[in-house]
Amino acid sequence: MKRIKRLLSYGGLFTVLTLLLSACTNTQTHRTPPTGFLYGPIYHWLGLPMQHLITWIAKLFGNPPNYGWAILLITLIVRLILLPLMLNQSKSTLRQQHRREAIKPQLDDIQKRQAAATTPEEKAALSQEMMTTMKENGVSMTGGIGCLPLLIQLPVFSALYMAIQYSPAIFKSTFLGISLGHTNLIIAILAGLTYVLQGYLSLVGLPASQKKQMQTMMMMSPVMTFFIALVSPAGLGLYFFAGGILAIFQTLITNFYYMPRIKAEVAADLKKNPPKPVAKTVITPKPKPIQATESKPKRNRNAGKQQHHK
Incomplete structure (x- = not known):
């Protein structure tokens, strides 16, 4: 990233310069101001x-x-x-x-975990861990x-x-x-x-x-x-x-x-001041939602008998 x-910053600046100098111009002939x-x-x-x-x-x-x-x-x-x-x-x-x-070893470890991350939450947390690691170490x-x-x-x-x-x-x-x-x-x-x-x-x-x-x-x-x-x-x-x-x-x-x-x-x-380790991000997996099962109404076994005696 x-x-x-x-690349975008340097390329953008050079592009602006190129457009400023060459757009709608002809350097082969002198022009009026x-x-x-x-x-x-x-x-x-x-x-x-x-x-x-x-x-x-x-x-x-x-x-x-x-x-x-x-x-x-x-x-x-x-x-x-x-x-x-x-x-x-x-x-x-x-x-x-x-x-x-x-x-570099710490950054490489974070990058490996970023590559293995599967959810947006994991990737965001690991990106934050990388920023913290770099900030803590100047x-x-x-x-x-x-x-x-x-x-x-x-x-x-x-x-x-x-x-x-x-x-x-x-x-x-x-x-x-x-x-x-x-x-x-x-x-x-x-x-x-x-x-x-x-x-x-x-x-x-x-x-x-x-x-x-x-x-x-x-x-x-x-x-x-x-x-x-x-x-x-x-x-x-x-x-x-x-x-x-x-x-x-x-x-x-x-x-x-x-x-x-x-x-x-x-x-x-x-x-004098060795690199500071940063606590690794622990991603707690979200519990899978429990699918509700439809409960079948219980049949009253005595209902038939009661009707038979009537």
């Missing part, structure tokens, strides 16, 4: 300021302005701003993963994984897309021979591959049981990143590609610096 919720009820305010408050920011930064790189380097610099700034939040989330996720591994149902960094980046994605799509100068510009306003298969592939590598590195050091659970989720990010970059201007794909490279370095920091320390921290805490 937890994995399904994660939107003025409608929905896209007009988004362009006014997000796209236009981003367009001015990209233009201002691009002019710092010489004349003519280099919009590609401006997008890369904005990517670096955004990732540096988010770095403390993302590192804290990574540390929280690692703690939760190691704590969950410590109570394990979160979400495993420490949150969507906040992605939610924070959603306005940046939208602003970049609109700045590229509705600015003739940015749309027609090139970077290393790549047109920033048109879709580009190579950029989309590179963006997807960076997140494949980042996802693989994020599984290093995890228990084998948790690797199997997270592999599907880890592959969703590269696939969706590739799809979004494929239908978006190459300038936005460049943002994903550069962001993926920075995410790889962030994952390496987590693996080689934070992971050994967190493992030692959790091990020391578990030695």
Whole structure:
């Protein structure tokens, strides 16, 4: 259930982003800025300021302005701003993963009993037992994984897309021979591959049981990143590609610096405070209803005799 919720949350966010970027749009031609009820305010408050920011930064790189380097610099700034939040989330996720591994025997036992449960009451009681077991041992149902960094980046994605799509100068510009306003298969592939590598590195050091659970989720990010970059201007794909490279370095920091320390921290805490056992749920079977039997009226044996004597 937890994995399904994660998949739905990440898949839902990527779907919203995809619809926002690609619905009713054509990235092959520059278009006039939107003025409608929905896209007009988004362009006014997000796209236009981003367009001015990209233009201002691009002019710092010489004349003519280099919009590609401006997008890369904005990517670096955004990732540096988010770095403390993302590192804290990574540390929280690692703690939760190691704590969950410590109570895995208890959780496996509950799952076996859930599979053997036959009534809704039994399943509900066992689900409550699992939640209590995790709560008593400081394990979160979400495993420490949150969507906040992605939610924070959603306005940046939208602003970049609109700045590229509705600015003739940015749309027609090139970077290393790549047109920033048109879709580009190579950029989309590179963006997807960076997140494949980042996802693989994020599984290093995890228990084998948790690797199997997270592999599907880890592959969703590269696939969706590739799809979004494929239908978006190459300038936005460049943002994903550069962001993926920075995410790889962030994952390496987590693996080689934070992971050994967190493992030692959790091990020391578990030695001091071993996993707390929770009383097993006892299901009292309901008594089977007693079927009422129809009582036959008793025949009066003397009735015939009395009639005979009359």
